[in-house]
Amino acid sequence: MSQRHRITIARGDGIGPEIMDSTLRILEAANAPLDFDFIEIGESAYLSGVLSGIPSEAWDVIRRNRILLKAPITTPQGGGYKSLNVTIRKTLNLYANVRQSKSYAPFVSSPHPGMNLVIIRENEEDLYAGIEHQQTPEVTQVLKLITRPGTERIIRYAFEYARSYGRDTVTCMTKDNIMKHTDGLFHKIFQEVAEEYPDIQAEHMIIDIGAARLAAQPERFDVIVTLNLYGDILSDIAAQIAGSVGLAGSANVGTEMAMFEAVHGSAPDIAGKDVANPSGLILAASQMLVHLGEPEAAQSIKNAWLCAIEDGLHTPDIYREGLSRTEVGTKSFTDAVIERLGREPKKLEAVHYNKGGIHFDITEQPRPEKQLTGVDVFLDWNEDGRDPDVLGAKLVELGGEHLRLKMITNRGVKVYPEGLPETFCTDHWRCRFVATGDSVAPAAVFELLLRIDGAGLDVIKTEHLYTFDGVAGYSLGQGE
Ligand code: NAD
Secondary structure (H helix, E strand, O other), rough: OEEEEEEEEEOOOOOOOHHHHHHHHHHHHHHEEEEEEEEOHHHHHHHOOOOOOOOHHHHHHHHHEEEEEEEOOOOOOOOOOOOOHHEEEEEEEOOEEEEEEEEEOOOHHHHHHHOOOEEEEEEOEEEEHOOOEEOOOOOEEEOOOOOOOOHHHHHHHHHHHHHHHOOEEEEEEEEEOOOOOOHHHHHHHHHHHOOOOOOOEEEEEEEEHHHHHHHHHHHOOOOOEEOHHHHHHHHHHHHHHHHHHHHHHEEEOOOOOEEEEEEOOOHHHHHOOOOOOHHHHHHHHHHHHHHHOOOOHHHHHHHHHHHHHHEEOOOOOOOOOOOOOEEHHHHHHHHHHHEEEEEEEEOOOOOOOOOOOOOOOOOOOOOOOOEEEEEEEEEOOOOOHHHHHHHHHHHHHHHHOOEEEEEEOOOOEEEEEEOOOOOOOOOOEEEEEEOOOOOOOOOHHHHHHHHHHHHOOEEEEEEEEEEEEEEOOOOOOOOO
């Protein structure tokens, strides 16, 4: 007999309780091996003064059960309330965001009838770490952090997901022709991991071309895995062109915990009227069952739902004269899904999920040999008409026995030696000093900084130049 799973249920606000009742009735009728603990989060918690919307006793239950099925909640306007979703995602390390964009044409109108793709977006790293600085009056920067373990996790998740859901192809999208180290690491790990999944086709696209193809020909994509920012943009494009955002479920998955929900909000305008479409949450619950390694219950629910959709039983949000047969309310739609459990759709494609759930280990990498071979010293400099040759001459003098000035760039363009007078220069200069030997001691870097500071130049930051097992861990300047 299959193991039972105790999960946490948040009934949410607005239409939340109605669509959750519908989903729980279907889970029960499908004999999903689940037990439930209910928590109160959202509007009532916010209004009683809990700024996160999650009282501490609810946290205890969420952390104990590890799986949360959540109906949408209402975030009150103003008042310093924090987004509950962001809090849950960050606190529980939910590193993967998974969103399917699918058309259910001809039963639900869609501009891309053949579209059926899933975007798996890294959820914690990239530019979203929120590490930003203003360094000179003219220049701001943000740190884009891409880690090996974080990347390996999301890429393995994408391949495991493809296997569990019987999908054939995983497409990775990066901009590694420009960002060779950060996006380059993501692409490299994708290639490494892909070799362990010979049953799944793997392809890579540069994100700009990939996004253009997604908009023009979404039918050609299956599973897309990408970095946080690109995934954020792509999943909105995909949702928009599928024409079924109201039907979509989404998952936020971590190593220990996961949260499943509908993509839409709490729709207070239609709450309590028995007209809300429960499909987003029903499909999220089916995703949750695949995650838990319960593919039979997951596919039975999804196939019954597809039958109700192709039988033309539609809630008002998707009801269209000519396409739909009967307009139904939340409760009747739920009854219709329950009646169809055990059946497969005839016109829409039935789903078949694989056993096993999504489990994998991250490979321990041996630590490479790291050598310090130089330093990029960043200066705020606004003297002498910003003439790079003047700055270059000063810094050559300051180089010393262990480090010598190799080049200066401004916004990444080499301006010394042999810069061009046409290059526009801001007040933010990267001055690359390299070791005169094979490597250099950190103390020599600090001595260099003291000399530069002593010469009246304004050091705003440094980046050490390392090699890892002899391979440069930094981008090269022009002509280097
Ligand atoms: P919304 O998605 O709740 O509603 C947008 C429109 O879509 C409304 O006209 C609504 O009636 C309709 N709609 C949404 N879901 C529907 C469904 N299942 N069936 C039929 N019609 C549906 O977005 P909103 O109005 O911008 O936000 C309302 C509240 O929801 C806000 O407090 C917002 O903060 C919250 N919200 C919560 C989540 C979440 O919990 N994950 C997500 C988005 C918005």
